Amino acid sequence: MTTATLTPSTPRLSRRLGDIVRLHLANPMTVIVVPLLVLTAMFAVMIAIALMIVIGTGDSSAAASFSKGFQYSGTSFYIFVYMMVVAVQAMNATFAYALGLGVTRRDYYLGSAVTWVLFSVAWSILFLVLGAIEQATRGWGMNVRMFTAIYYGEEPVGRAVIVFCAFLFFFFAGTAAAAVFVRWKALGVTVMLVGLAFVLVGLGFIVTLTANWPAVGAWFVASGPLGVALWSLVLTALLAVAGWALLRRATPRG
Amino acid sequence: MTAVVRTRGLSRHYGDVTAVDDVSIEFEQNRIHGLLGRNGAGKTTLMSLLTGQEFASAGTIEVFGQSPVENADVLSHVSFIRESQRYPEDFQVRHVLATAPRFLPHWDQEFADRLVEEFRLPVKRRIKKLSRGQLSAVGVIVGLAGRAPLTFFDEPYLGLDAVARQLFYDRLLEDYSEHPRTIVLSTHLIDEVANLLEHVVVIDDGRIIVDEDAETLRGSATTVVGPRTAVDAFVGTREVLGREGIGGLASVTVAGLDADERRDAAAAGLELAPVSLQQLVVRLTGTSEKEFEKSA
Numbered sequence: 001m002t003t004a005t006l007t008p009s010t011p012r013l014s015r016r017l018g019d020i021v022r023l024h025l026a027n028p029m030t031v032i033v034v035p036l037l038v039l040t041a042m043f044a045v046m047i048a049i050a051l052m053i054v055i056g057t058g059d060s061s062a063a064a065s066f067s068k069g070f071q072y073s074g075t076s077f078y079i080f081v082y083m084m085v086v087a088v089q090a091m092n093a094t095f096a097y098a099l100g101l102g103v104t105r106r107d108y109y110l111g112s113a114v115t116w117v118l119f120s121v122a123w124s125i126l127f128l129v130l131g132a133i134e135q136a137t138r139g140w141g142m143n144v145r146m147f148t149a150i151y152y153g154e155e156p157v158g159r160a161v162i163v164f165c166a167f168l169f170f171f172f173a174g175t176a177a178a179a180v181f182v183r184w185k186a187l188g189v190t191v192m193l194v195g196l197a198f199v200l201v202g203l204g205f206i207v208t209l210t211a212n213w214p215a216v217g218a219w220f221v222a223s224g225p226l227g228v229a230l231w232s233l234v235l236t237a238l239l240a241v242a243g244w245a246l247l248r249r250a251t252p253r254g
Numbered sequence: 255m256t257a258v259v260r261t262r263g264l265s266r267h268y269g270d271v272t273a274v275d276d277v278s279i280e281f282e283q284n285r286i287h288g289l290l291g292r293n294g295a296g297k298t299t300l301m302s303l304l305t306g307q308e309f310a311s312a313g314t315i316e317v318f319g320q321s322p323v324e325n326a327d328v329l330s331h332v333s334f335i336r337e338s339q340r341y342p343e344d345f346q347v348r349h350v351l352a353t354a355p356r357f358l359p360h361w362d363q364e365f366a367d368r369l370v371e372e373f374r375l376p377v378k379r380r381i382k383k384l385s386r387g388q389l390s391a392v393g394v395i396v397g398l399a400g401r402a403p404l405t406f407f408d409e410p411y412l413g414l415d416a417v418a419r420q421l422f423y424d425r426l427l428e429d430y431s432e433h434p435r436t437i438v439l440s441t442h443l444i445d446e447v448a449n450l451l452e453h454v455v456v457i458d459d460g461r462i463i464v465d466e467d468a469e470t471l472r473g474s475a476t477t478v479v480g481p482r483t484a485v486d487a488f489v490g491t492r493e494v495l496g497r498e499g500i501g502g503l504a505s506v507t508v509a510g511l512d513a514d515e516r517r518d519a520a521a522a523g524l525e526l527a528p529v530s531l532q533q534l535v536v537r538l539t540g541t542s543e544k545e546f547e548k549s550a
Contacts, residue, residue, distance in 0.1 A: 002255070002256050002257070003256065003257055003260065003316065003318070003319040004256045004257065004258045004283045004318050004319065004436075006318050006327060006328070006331055006403075010326050010327045010330045011330065011359070016326065019356040019357060022353070022356060023353050023356070026342075026345070026349045026352060026353045027342065027344050027345055027346070027349045029344055030344045093342035093343050093344065093345075094342050096339070096340040097339070097340060097341050097342055098357070099305075099307050100307075100333070100334055100335050100336065100339055101333060101353075101354055101357035101358060101396075102305070102329035102330055102331070102332045102333055102334070102357055102358070102402070103329065103357055104306070104324045104325065104326050104329055105324060106324055106326075107326060248324075249309070251302070251307055251308050251309070252302075252307055252336075252340070
């Protein structure tokens with residue numbers, strides 16, 4: 001027998017990756033609508049707390065005294081963590097489906113990575129816009145600080161970089177976790193989390209035994225939020241590589 | 255003849271278990287192949303290997319002349335909706351119908367719409383809420399409307415009722431004659447698809463035990479029925495594939511008979527009955543028919 005050859009040509013790489021992005025966006029409920037609802041709910045809680053204080057003290061100018069407290073608000077942190085959940089859900093849901101339709105793992109992984117970078121850009125823009133409104137309205141009229149919390153620095157460009165790096169980090173942490181889940185299911189994730197805990201505690205021990213905590217603290221202060229954010233890109237890149245290393249040998253299970 | 259799929263010494267081990275064992279087969283272009291075998295015989299694993307979803311432990315695979323593993327050129331011409339296919343959990347049927355065409359360049363939307371209507375598939379229902387039959391219908395529609403040059407159907411009609419199954423066979427044959435392509439149908443409902451198949455591969459315990467033209471296979475065995483003594487005398491030293499008996503009557507399945515032998519049998523007052531593909535597979539895989547049907 002001779003061998004059959006392929007007639008129509010394969011779509012270009014950019015088109016194939018675009019198709020993966022669209023696959024993730026096909027049902028925007030899980031990846032876009034729910035995260036926005038989570039953000040809205042958290043914002044509502046912040047505003048409600050601020051209102052309680054204003055009503056309780058009966059003086060809106062008194063708010064200025066607790067704006068110091070609000071600048072340490074970690075509410076927006078949950079949105080970052082939630083992006084990890086989004087990446088895990090989306091990749092766990094679509095991996096077996098994409099392979100059934102004849103997508104290579106490489107295209108799937110690259111397309112997913114492009115999706116998360118685009119999501120990071122979009123979320124950063126949303127954060128910046130909301131941060132600008134927050135500043136312009138003096139914290140929504142009540143000195144509430146959610147999108148301009150102290151961790152993001154005071155200056156818009158720096159804030160943009162920090163927020164973008166944070167989104168990237170959590171999306172790719174989610175990607176790596178998703179690869180573990182796709183390959184070894186819940187047991188794999190449990191082992192990974194326990195392993196991670198051991199590593200972190202181990203590092204803590206090393207730092208403690210070598211009495212290096214002041215040095216660690218000094219590094220964070222010296223680097224500043226922006227420096228830490230830029231250093232996180234190294235970690236993000238490592239996570240992205242780890243995710244690929246795991247997913248490239250994963251097989252879809254029934 | 256043109257081979258779309260060609261494997262040499264293909265094996266897949268999971269620890270001690272050998273799911274696919276030294277398989278060397280070829281699937282010819284633009285034919286309908288049956289991949290038959292019992293549950294756990296290795297059908298799904300073999301198809302997963304051919305579509306690059308599983309990694310081989312040993313041996314080689316060529317699909318369209320190249321290795322399918324991580325090969326976008328090959329895989330964009332292949333579709334394999336498995337029996338236990340997972341779809342994104344939050345998807346409704348319409349999301350599947352919107353995303354699948356992007357990965358199947360030969361997709362025919364009109365055909366898909368028609369199939370959705372004929373299978374009465376609720377497009378706004380979530381995949382999770384579909385019945386087993388409706389879920390199978392989703393796979394059948396993606397497989398048919400996708401028109402991939404190499405299409406695998408893995409037990410495509412689990413849970414489908416008789417009407418829907420007939421609809422699948424009819425549409426498959428119609429569309430196949432208008433748009434010839436290579437189809438591999440894995441199933442254990444053998445009698446229902448027997449007439450569709452042009453080539454039959456039987457896998458048992460990971461090994462290929464039959465790799466034959468369907469026509470040749472159908473004539474390859476005959477059941478001889480009559481009084482036990484007459485049957486035994488006729489069978490003699492022939493290869494016996496199966497034997498059943500009640501009282502003084504015997505029914506023995508033997509390898510194919512030529513015209514002279516048929517005449518001899520008739521002269522001895524024996525009845526000759528054709529062996530269905532299903533019976534043949536049952537005989538070959540060494541299972542009693544009852545047991546086989548139970549597993550189906």
